[in-house]
Amino acid sequence: MNLNKLKRAEEYFLARYPGGFSHPEMMAIGKKHKMDRMISLSQELFAKKNFRDPPEIIESMIKIVSRSSMVSIFEKPKFRDFGRSLEPKQKNALASGLKEQLHGDAEKGFEKILGIMLSGKMAKWSLISICPVYFRPQDEVFVKPTTAKKAIAHFELQNLHYKPQPSWDFYEEFRAVINEMKTKVDPSLSPNSAAFTGFLMMSMAAMEEAEF
Numbered sequence: 001m002n003l004n005k006l007k008r009a010e011e012y013f014l015a016r017y018p019g020g021f022s023h024p025e026m027m028a029i030g031k032k033h034k035m036d037r038m039i040s041l042s043q044e045l046f047a048k049k050n051f052r053d054p055p056e057i058i059e060s061m062i063k064i065v066s067r068s069s070m071v072s073i074f075e076k077p078k079f080r081d082f083g084r085s086l087e088p089k090q091k092n093a094l095a096s097g098l099k100e101q102l103h104g105d106a107e108k109g110f111e112k113i114l115g116i117m118l119s120g121k122m123a124k125w126s127l128i129s130i131c132p133v134y135f136r137p138q139d140e141v142f143v144k145p146t147t148a149k150k151a152i153a154h155f156e157l158q159n160l161h162y163k164p165q166p167s168w169d170f171y172e173e174f175r176a177v178i179n180e181m182k183t184k185v186d187p188s189l190s191p192n193s194a195a196f197t198g199f200l201m202m203s204m205a206a207m208e209e210a211e212f
Contacts, residue, residue: 098113
């Protein structure tokens with residue numbers, strides 16, 4: 001990690017938005033993303049007791065994906081149709097994978113979800129990482145391909161090698177690096193992990209423009 005570049009990003013962002021994500025402009029953007037509402041909804045829908053009803057869990061996943069501002073509008077209907085077209089056994093497996101991911105062995109759950117998603121050509125980073133980041137917003141991370149690739153290059157994250165197909169190894173390492181980076185800057189830049197990666201994206205874009 002290039003700490004100097006991270007500190008420059010922090011300096012730029014706080015000069016532009018004093019108070020970080022408590023700045024009025026950032027708060028307005030936050031309202032558009034409805035993070036608090038999505039976090040509460042996810043934690044309610046994916047409470048451990050609800051996993052007794054796998055078909056309902058699939059509908060809950062569809063609801064979260066459909067309402068998320070971080071998922072592409074093109075992926076939302078595809079995931080809805082994919083989820084509802086699954087055979088009962090596949091729905092059970094997908095729900096079981098999410099239960100493991102959120103309440104048990106996260107790696108085992110990730111791999112189970114990935115297997116089901118691959119069967120329907122729906123193995124997208126956004127779809128696999130969206131439910132966990134709402135359920136545990138401080139610990140999990142949302143993997144947006146463009147942001148991840150730019151962050152790896154810009155901040156010289158040498159142990160990370162992005163690939164379009166999701167993998168647990170990348171997710172685990174990316175999550176660890178993002179959580180480490182959060183400790184190196186002002187807490188106002190990371191009210192949650194999704195906000196922090198938003199800070200990285202915005203600061204990188206702004207600094208690129210400033211160089212021209």
